[in-house]
Amino acid sequence: MSHLNVTGLRKSYGDNVVLRDISFSVERGECVGILGPSGSGKSTILRCLNRLETSDGGSIMVGDTAIGPAPGLRNRQLRADLVNQRRLFGMVFQQFELFPRMTVLQNVVVGQRVVKGRAKDEAVERARRELDRVGLLDKQDAMPSSLSGGQQQRVAIARAVAMDPEILLFDEPTSALDPELVGEVLAVMRDIASGDITMLVVTHELGFAADVSDTILFIDKGVVVESGPPAAVIGNPQNERTRRFLSRMG
Ligand code: ADP
Numbered sequence: 001m002s003h004l005n006v007t008g009l010r011k012s013y014g015d016n017v018v019l020r021d022i023s024f025s026v027e028r029g030e031c032v033g034i035l036g037p038s039g040s041g042k043s044t045i046l047r048c049l050n051r052l053e054t055s056d057g058g059s060i061m062v063g064d065t066a067i068g069p070a071p072g073l074r075n076r077q078l079r080a081d082l083v084n085q086r087r088l089f090g091m092v093f094q095q096f097e098l099f100p101r102m103t104v105l106q107n108v109v110v111g112q113r114v115v116k117g118r119a120k121d122e123a124v125e126r127a128r129r130e131l132d133r134v135g136l137l138d139k140q141d142a143m144p145s146s147l148s149g150g151q152q153q154r155v156a157i158a159r160a161v162a163m164d165p166e167i168l169l170f171d172e173p174t175s176a177l178d179p180e181l182v183g184e185v186l187a188v189m190r191d192i193a194s195g196d197i198t199m200l201v202v203t204h205e206l207g208f209a210a211d212v213s214d215t216i217l218f219i220d221k222g223v224v225v226e227s228g229p230p231a232a233v234i235g236n237p238q239n240e241r242t243r244r245f246l247s248r249m250g
Pocket residue numbers: 013016018036037038039040041042043044045
């Protein structure tokens with residue numbers, strides 16, 4: 001069984017059909033790079049997965065868990081379901097989204113305490129381990145605003161990983177960074193991708209996507225135009241839209 005199965009996913013905002021018919025599957029431990037022009041629906045796909053958004057139709061399965069509001073459930077059950085489903089995913093955003101009034105360590109501890117119900121000592125120990133892994137243990141007592149963008153994003157990644165999600169979602173994690181800070185974040189992502197977590201990465205970093213992804217999805221106008229190994233989709237694209245996109249990316 002695939003780890004993630006998306007079938008016929010649809011989403012519109014009013015008359016704007018954003019996801020027309022999105023289908024793909026991801027194997028356990030795989031890293032999938034998602035490419036596509038701005039406005040093609042990439043973020044909307046990730047937001048439907050972690051239930052920041054509700055699709056209009058189609059299905060999303062993580063293993064044998066269906067993602068989305070189950071028909072027939074009432075308020076409390078719906079809410080519990082939402083929390084349980086969201087727990088399956090970790091998310092790293094373009095704008096880091098750290099809690100500004102918490103130290104670096106507190107940022108990595110709080111979700112473990114509140115969402116996972118971990119004891120304080122356990123959460124702190126895990127947070128330190130993840131901060132060490134992204135090279136920021138020495139910043140554990142710093143406030144986020146005193147860190148560079150690259151450091152903030154590494155903290156955000158440590159925070160997501162510490163929650164032990166089944167699937168990590170990255171939405172253009174390096175797009176807000178000064179060019180000289182991109183490499184340190186990509187290095188951390190590369191390290192995580194070499195482990196056994198399943199990852200979906202929306203990115204404009206073609207070289208990184210080609211290197212790290214097992215599979216590339218090229219999305220345009222709410223459909224998967226082309227998918228396959230990087231050597232095929234990036235190295236030898238078959239579709240005219242993919243070719244045009246890649247040539248614009250240089
Ligand atoms: P991408 O991430 O590929 O750039 P998005 O998924 O963010 O694309 O957006 C796809 C389309 O959906 C865009 O036309 C965008 O304006 C529209 N859209 C996204 N979110 C909303 C929203 N909350 N309300 C209305 N329109 C939205």
